[in-house]
Amino acid sequence: MLFLTCLHCGLRSVEEFRYAEIPTVPETMTDPQAIDLDRGFFRTNREGEVTERWFHEFGCRRWITVRRDTRSDSILK
Amino acid sequence: MNEFVESKVRLRWPEELRSSYDVVIVGGGGHGLATAYYLATRHGITNVAVLERGYIGSGNSGRNTTVIRANYGVPEAVRFYQHSLELYQRLEDETGRWIMHKEKGLLWIAHTEMGLRAERARAALNQAYGSDTVFIGPEEIKAICPQIDLSGGGRYPVLGASYHPRGATARHDRVVWSLAEGAMRGGVEVHQRTRVIGLQVDADRILGVETDRGFIGAGTVLLALGGQVSTIAAMAGLRLPIRTHPLQAFVTNHYQQGLDAIVASTELLFYASQTARGEILIGAEIDRQPSYSYRSSYGFLSSCAGRALVLLPFLADLKVLRQWTGVCDMSPDYSPVMGPTDVQGLLVTTGWGTWGFKAIPAGGEAMAALIATGVVPSLIAPFGLDRFVNDRTLSDRGSAGTQ
Numbered sequence: 001m002l003f004l005t006c007l008h009c010g011l012r013s014v015e016e017f018r019y020a021e022i023p024t025v026p027e028t029m030t031d032p033q034a035i036d037l038d039r040g041f042f043r044t045n046r047e048g049e050v051t052e053r054w055f056h057e058f059g060c061r062r063w064i065t066v067r068r069d070t071r072s073d074s075i076l077k
Numbered sequence: 078m079n080e081f082v083e084s085k086v087r088l089r090w091p092e093e094l095r096s097s098y099d100v101v102i103v104g105g106g107g108h109g110l111a112t113a114y115y116l117a118t119r120h121g122i123t124n125v126a127v128l129e130r131g132y133i134g135s136g137n138s139g140r141n142t143t144v145i146r147a148n149y150g151v152p153e154a155v156r157f158y159q160h161s162l163e164l165y166q167r168l169e170d171e172t173g174r175w176i177m178h179k180e181k182g183l184l185w186i187a188h189t190e191m192g193l194r195a196e197r198a199r200a201a202l203n204q205a206y207g208s209d210t211v212f213i214g215p216e217e218i219k220a221i222c223p224q225i226d227l228s229g230g231g232r233y234p235v236l237g238a239s240y241h242p243r244g245a246t247a248r249h250d251r252v253v254w255s256l257a258e259g260a261m262r263g264g265v266e267v268h269q270r271t272r273v274i275g276l277q278v279d280a281d282r283i284l285g286v287e288t289d290r291g292f293i294g295a296g297t298v299l300l301a302l303g304g305q306v307s308t309i310a311a312m313a314g315l316r317l318p319i320r321t322h323p324l325q326a327f328v329t330n331h332y333q334q335g336l337d338a339i340v341a342s343t344e345l346l347f348y349a350s351q352t353a354r355g356e357i358l359i360g361a362e363i364d365r366q367p368s369y370s371y372r373s374s375y376g377f378l379s380s381c382a383g384r385a386l387v388l389l390p391f392l393a394d395l396k397v398l399r400q401w402t403g404v405c406d407m408s409p410d411y412s413p414v415m416g417p418t419d420v421q422g423l424l425v426t427t428g429w430g431t432w433g434f435k436a437i438p439a440g441g442e443a444m445a446a447l448i449a450t451g452v453v454p455s456l457i458a459p460f461g462l463d464r465f466v467n468d469r470t471l472s473d474r475g476s477a478g479t480q
Contacts, residue, residue: 002366015376019365037465038316041318042316042465043318044307045317045319070321071370
């Protein structure tokens with residue numbers, strides 16, 4: 001089971017949290033319409049380290065920022 | 078036909094990689110092998126290599142829950158999956174191999190007013206577009222599947238269901254092997270333990286693939302892999318509308334045959350069927366966070382088993398035998414993505430999320446036709462990558478996995 005360390009509540013099961021992605025658009029993209037389209041539908045879907053937000057829905061109801069390796073689901077410092 | 082009298086599947090593995098092929102298919106799962114199979118059998122294109130990093134069917138083709146059905150929620154999808162269902166019905170005759178295809182009928186149960194509306198709408202839409210789905214009440218449900226507790230444990234009363242009599246299952250390994258054998262018989266080369274580490278593109282045209290066994294030139298490259306498709310597409314500078322999520326499933330110990338229908342519930346978030354070996358196979362929704370991890374979780378097991386027990390109380394007597402995880406490529410509108418990309422000669426078939434197995438024959442047939450003729454078949458034209466640019470998305474949460 002995946003556990004996340006909430007800044008306020010300590011180590012908690014992932015079931016208490018809601019996932020939220022931080023959308024990233026490639027820096028080379030400059031056309032505003034292309035950026036909108038990319039943000040709406042396209043994903044980096046990175047295989048490796050990602051930074052993301054989690055909402056502690058069934059806990060303190062505050063947001064935390066987490067770095068995670070998507071290959072192993074290990075949480076990074 | 079019987080498993081013990083049937084002659085062994087004859088797979089002829091090639092030794093050496095050639096320096097180039099007309100078509101290179103990345104991914105030796107159901108979709109890649111079906112494409113190769115139809116290229117060889119329908120179009121006579123045999124200078125084809127299928128590259129698989131592990132062994133064939135070792136990815137999501139070997140991890141899915143093997144349901145074949147066509148009761149989807151948008152017209153384009155109903156048409157596509159209905160065609161796939163019909164191809165599956167003929168696949169044993171066509172390949173001469175027993176894929177353990179068995180029609181069971183699928184019950185999609187509704188427990189609320191909203192669920193009733195959804196299932197009625199599903200039945201009406203399916204009938205309008207040529208798929209056999211009817212709306213039925215609790216008594217008929219009980220007659221089809223006596224194991225269902227109509228009171229739903231008091232909390233999830235069974236109010237009705239859409240019944241899809243053509244719903245079926247097949248043995249996933251056998252589907253993969255029969256397609257591989259058919260493709261190989263036609264002259265296609267299938268290379269296992271061959272990992273793609275790069276794509277070579279020149280001026281928006283694909284030149285070939287870089288593998289851990291050397292470079293292979295190719296006129297056409299099809300990305301038919303599950304899981305790593307975003308990573309591989311990025312090697313050609315492509316961004317895909319795909320997020321990869323784990324999906325877990327589990328089976329119970331072997332049990333006397335008796336759960337004849339496939340039972341699904343959107344509101345209880347699970348589906349169950351009985352395998353030929355007698356295990357009850359139970360699956361559910363995807364994990365919330367995108368991930369490539371194949372690790373299973375106890376949290377999923379306990380919550381999903383609890384939900385399954387509400388509708389099928391007899392499961393309480395069984396034990397969990399095995400649990401596993403696959404990874405699902407999910408598109409933003411929950412429909413697959415098939416067709417050409419911005420790179421000439423590079424095609425993609427992905428977004429197979431939680432409906433890839435049932436689409437294997439139709440997806441393979443359509444991609445083979447696209448490769449052979451250069452024209453996108455009308456059956457899959459709505460599923461192109463351009464639908465996101467053209468504002469023609471096909472929002473269809475047509476699976477218990479997407480709720």
